[in-house]
Amino acid sequence: xxxxxxxxxxxxxxxxxxxxxxxxxxxxxxxxxxxxxxxxxxxxxxxxxxxxxxxxxxxxxxxxxxxxxxxxxxxxxxxxxxxxxxxxxxxxxxxxxxxxxxxxxxxxxxxxxxxxxxxxxxxxxxxxxxxxxxxxxxxxxxxxxxxxxxxxxxxxxxxxxxxxxxxxxxxxxxxxxxxxxxxxxxxxxxxxxxxxxxxxxxxxxxxxxxxxxxxxxxxxxxxxxxxxxxxxxxxxxxxxxxxxxxxxxxxxxxxxxxxxxxxxxxxxxxxxxxxxxxxxxxxxxxxxxxxxxxxxxxxxxxxxxxxxxxxxxxxxxxxxxxxxxxxxxxxxxxxxxxxxxxxxxxxxxxxxxxxxxxxxxxxxxxxxxxxxxxxxxxxxxxxxxxxxxxxxxxxxxxxxxxxxxxxxxxxxxxx
Amino acid sequence: xxxxxxxxxxxxxxxxxxxxxxxxxxxxxxxxxxxxxxxxxxxxxxxxxxxxxxxxxxxxxxxxxxxxxxxxxxxxxxxxxxxxxxxxxxxxxxxxxxxxxxxxxxxxxxxxxxxxxxxxxxxxxxxxxxxxxxxxxxxxxxxxxxxxxxxxxxxxxxxxxxxxxxxxxxxxxxxxxxxxxxxxxxxxxxxxxxxxxxxxxxxxxxxxxxxxxxxxxxxxxxxxxxxxxxxxxxxxxxxxxxxxxxxxxxxxxxxxxxxxxxxxxxxxxxxxxxxxxxxxxxxxxxxxxxxxxxxxxxxxxxxxxxxxxxxxxxxxxxxxxxxxxxxxxxxxxxxxxxxxxxxxxxxxxxxxxxxxxxxxxxxxxxxxxxxxxxxxxxxxxxxxxxxxxxxxxxxxxxxxxxxxxxxxxxxxxxx
Numbered sequence: 001x002x003x004x005x006x007x008x009x010x011x012x013x014x015x016x017x018x019x020x021x022x023x024x025x026x027x028x029x030x031x032x033x034x035x036x037x038x039x040x041x042x043x044x045x046x047x048x049x050x051x052x053x054x055x056x057x058x059x060x061x062x063x064x065x066x067x068x069x070x071x072x073x074x075x076x077x078x079x080x081x082x083x084x085x086x087x088x089x090x091x092x093x094x095x096x097x098x099x100x101x102x103x104x105x106x107x108x109x110x111x112x113x114x115x116x117x118x119x120x121x122x123x124x125x126x127x128x129x130x131x132x133x134x135x136x137x138x139x140x141x142x143x144x145x146x147x148x149x150x151x152x153x154x155x156x157x158x159x160x161x162x163x164x165x166x167x168x169x170x171x172x173x174x175x176x177x178x179x180x181x182x183x184x185x186x187x188x189x190x191x192x193x194x195x196x197x198x199x200x201x202x203x204x205x206x207x208x209x210x211x212x213x214x215x216x217x218x219x220x221x222x223x224x225x226x227x228x229x230x231x232x233x234x235x236x237x238x239x240x241x242x243x244x245x246x247x248x249x250x251x252x253x254x255x256x257x258x259x260x261x262x263x264x265x266x267x268x269x270x271x272x273x274x275x276x277x278x279x280x281x282x283x284x285x286x287x288x289x290x291x292x293x294x295x296x297x298x299x300x301x302x303x304x305x306x307x308x309x310x311x312x313x314x315x316x317x318x319x320x321x322x323x324x325x326x327x328x329x330x331x332x333x334x335x336x337x338x339x340x341x342x343x344x345x346x347x348x349x350x351x352x353x354x355x356x357x358x359x360x361x362x363x364x365x366x367x368x369x370x371x372x373x374x375x376x377x378x379x380x381x382x383x384x385x386x387x388x389x390x391x392x393x394x395x396x397x398x399x400x401x402x403x404x405x406x407x408x409x410x411x412x413x414x415x
Numbered sequence: 416x417x418x419x420x421x422x423x424x425x426x427x428x429x430x431x432x433x434x435x436x437x438x439x440x441x442x443x444x445x446x447x448x449x450x451x452x453x454x455x456x457x458x459x460x461x462x463x464x465x466x467x468x469x470x471x472x473x474x475x476x477x478x479x480x481x482x483x484x485x486x487x488x489x490x491x492x493x494x495x496x497x498x499x500x501x502x503x504x505x506x507x508x509x510x511x512x513x514x515x516x517x518x519x520x521x522x523x524x525x526x527x528x529x530x531x532x533x534x535x536x537x538x539x540x541x542x543x544x545x546x547x548x549x550x551x552x553x554x555x556x557x558x559x560x561x562x563x564x565x566x567x568x569x570x571x572x573x574x575x576x577x578x579x580x581x582x583x584x585x586x587x588x589x590x591x592x593x594x595x596x597x598x599x600x601x602x603x604x605x606x607x608x609x610x611x612x613x614x615x616x617x618x619x620x621x622x623x624x625x626x627x628x629x630x631x632x633x634x635x636x637x638x639x640x641x642x643x644x645x646x647x648x649x650x651x652x653x654x655x656x657x658x659x660x661x662x663x664x665x666x667x668x669x670x671x672x673x674x675x676x677x678x679x680x681x682x683x684x685x686x687x688x689x690x691x692x693x694x695x696x697x698x699x700x701x702x703x704x705x706x707x708x709x710x711x712x713x714x715x716x717x718x719x720x721x722x723x724x725x726x727x728x729x730x731x732x733x734x735x736x737x738x739x740x741x742x743x744x745x746x747x748x749x750x751x752x753x754x755x756x757x758x759x760x761x762x763x764x765x766x767x768x769x770x771x772x773x774x775x776x777x778x779x780x781x782x783x784x785x786x787x788x789x790x791x792x793x794x795x796x797x798x799x800x801x802x803x804x805x806x807x808x809x810x811x812x813x814x815x816x817x818x819x820x821x822x823x824x825x826x827x828x829x830x
Contacts, residue, residue, distance in 0.1 A: 126680035186654040239601040265541035
């Protein structure tokens with residue numbers, strides 16, 4: 001595929017499409033599901049790449065010079081990976097990212113207008129990862145995209161990508177699952193549960209009914225939930241290096257949380273300042289009900305659901321797969337990716353499990369694009385044989401769950 | 416020392432002593448600090464062992480047949496370790512445990528009556544680990560106990576024990592620090608900060624003023640804080656084994672936290688049920704302001720404070736020390752204990768770092784008494800040469816921070 005480095009790679013579509021009636025996995029029906037998406041580059045019939053966003057991400061995966069005041073993952077969250085000349089090169093590929101149902105960036109969710117003209121709130125149907133996948137499939141139908149050259153997803157977006165291989169195995173040629181897993185473990189389920197309780201315990205949450213001018217929003221609860229998220233996304237080592245036990249200036253103390261006289265005797269630490277800042281920024285950009293809905297979808301996802309095993313769930317998939325994991329990620333661990341790689345191997349799906357040495361924790365998939373880009377780009381271009389792609393299975397073949405693996409650190413940043 | 420196995424070991428004192436005026440580290444003065452303690456066995460002038468409790472523990476370290484409705488660490492929290500014929504044998508030793516200032520089990524704290532006859536609330540002076548140690552010293556003076564045969568502490572109680580070696584190095588012969596560290600790392604500081612924000616964000620906290628009949632207490636915020644604690648105390652492996660992704664019965668859903676209709680589509684999991692139960696039980700037994708005060712004291716503790724290093728802080732200590740750590744503990748890690756062992760070694764304090772293979776997380780020091788008892792009991796009896804005591808330094812001597820250590824698993828349960 002030629003790399004023209006001309007204007008096509010800079011072409012951006014940004015739209016909200018009413019895909020009509022949609023039956024959710026719960027059985028509830030929405031007469032008019034609206035789906036917000038962005039697409040970059042030009043579709044040539046065979047070059048579509050679907051990128052699935054993380055929990056609080058948006059369809060705005062790449063920068064296109066029109067960014068406004070949005071922040072966090074609402075703003076070009078993979079701008080170093082997707083774009084003209086980037087790993088997912090929009091000169092070559094038609095890259096589509098779809099905001100998932102239940103979210104709050106244009107796709108229907110709890111904050112959207114319900115049948116009575118008021119926001120749905122928690123009357124919005126429960127949402128699952130299957131619902132995300134099916135809504136994406138229908139949006140792609142609308143766009144005239146059949147088979148996808150690749151589906152790529154990070155974190156819970158990786159679960160979304162895996163779900164494509166189960167629900168629409170014939171529609172995906174290459175599947176890249178970054179910093180993800182076949183399912184959350186008990187510890188992460190526990191942390192998510194506490195995060196939701198922080199939101200629902202905030203009196204301003206009010207059963208999910210807090211929308212409208214002059215109404216107080218559950219910012220404190222949502223802020224706590226976000227702080228828990230950040231604690232999960234960072235590693236012990238990265239926190240120690242970034243913040244240690246250092247004090248922040250008193251002037252930095254945010255007003256996001258109440259305090260008391262006795263607190264003033266103790267230092268306000270950089271780690272607190274960071275977490276308070278993140279809480280405040282997040283409450284400005286995300287909807288508390290969406291956080292409840294999307295974490296429930298993530299918690300609920302289990303690759304093997306309805307099958308005897310993860311391998312059985314993947315048996316119909318005939319494409320190739322790349323798994324990228326990060327050694328310092330305790331949210332979605334390298335062991336979980338290796339177990340998933342074993343499932344692919346058992347059903348003879350060509351798979352590479354590329355382990356990145358990193359102490360950035362789960363956050364690495366966003367903050368270390370120089371480590372993610374090369375294997376991801378080469379895989380999307382050339383499959384598991386791609387130059388920068390490494391694999392934990394030395395023989396690249398036989399399944400062996402007990403086998404130790406030696407992560408090979410990629411230093412091929414030549415793309 | 417003979418083991419008589421007669422009634423003396425069953426003797427229990429339980430009292431609250433007014434130790435008079437006490438100047439806190441903050442400079443604030445309490446005219447009448449009340450200190451609650453329990454003591455087991457009989458003092459013979461040389462057999463006193465001070466046990467320092469964990470964050471939410473109480474002076475009630477051992478069972479004595481008078482337990483009432485209290486639960487959790489308020490109830491005989493080390494009853495399998497301390498007692499007649501146990502590792503810390505109350506037939507031999509006079510074991511004292513003192514509720515720390517700032518707590519809520521009889522020693523003065525935010526819930527105690529202040530000068531105006533009302534509870535102090537957050538006007539109670541800020542409390543540090545140094546304040547705990549000095550209050551303990553004064554209580555021991557009152558009891559006629561000078562030099563201690565041993566100081567033993569688990570978790571933040573281990574920090575309290577370390578502080579004894581710094582503040583009163585001549586008063587301690589043997590020092591046992593279990594599942595603890597010279598200071599909290601950044602990740603734990605972050606989690607504690609979020610826990611405190613959960614409390615202070617609860618409107619019922621009301622600036623710390625919530626005492627009195629018919630007043631709502633910040634149970635939701637305190638419950639969230641406790642849930643974070645449990646997430647820290649358990650390991651990924653132990654949670655996976657205990658709860659996995661299993662559903663609990665719907666009937667088990669607690670009423671501690673509000674929920675919404677969309678939640679009902681998803682399973683209520685065992686991990687949630689466990690966390691909700693723990694939240695509810697904790698709010699019944701602990702004071703929210705005390706949780707703020709004691710976590711701040713823990714966060715603030717730094718062994719090297721006022722010294723050039725941990726080793727320098729320990730230089731005046733002429734006794735022996737045992738450190739016990741647990742491989743699955745990510746709150747207070749084996750690495751932190753090994754670093755602390757290095758500090759002792761550098762100033763030629765005889766030290767043994769006994770590593771216990773365990774996947775129980777931080778909780779292991781409470782739930783695996785069969786692994787803690789033998790090394791602890793033998794150490795208190797015989798010092799670092801005690802039979803069940805192992806050490807990470809194969810030569811038991813020269814400091815070598817870079818040295819790998821092979822944990823030796825003790826299977827000597829013969830005591």
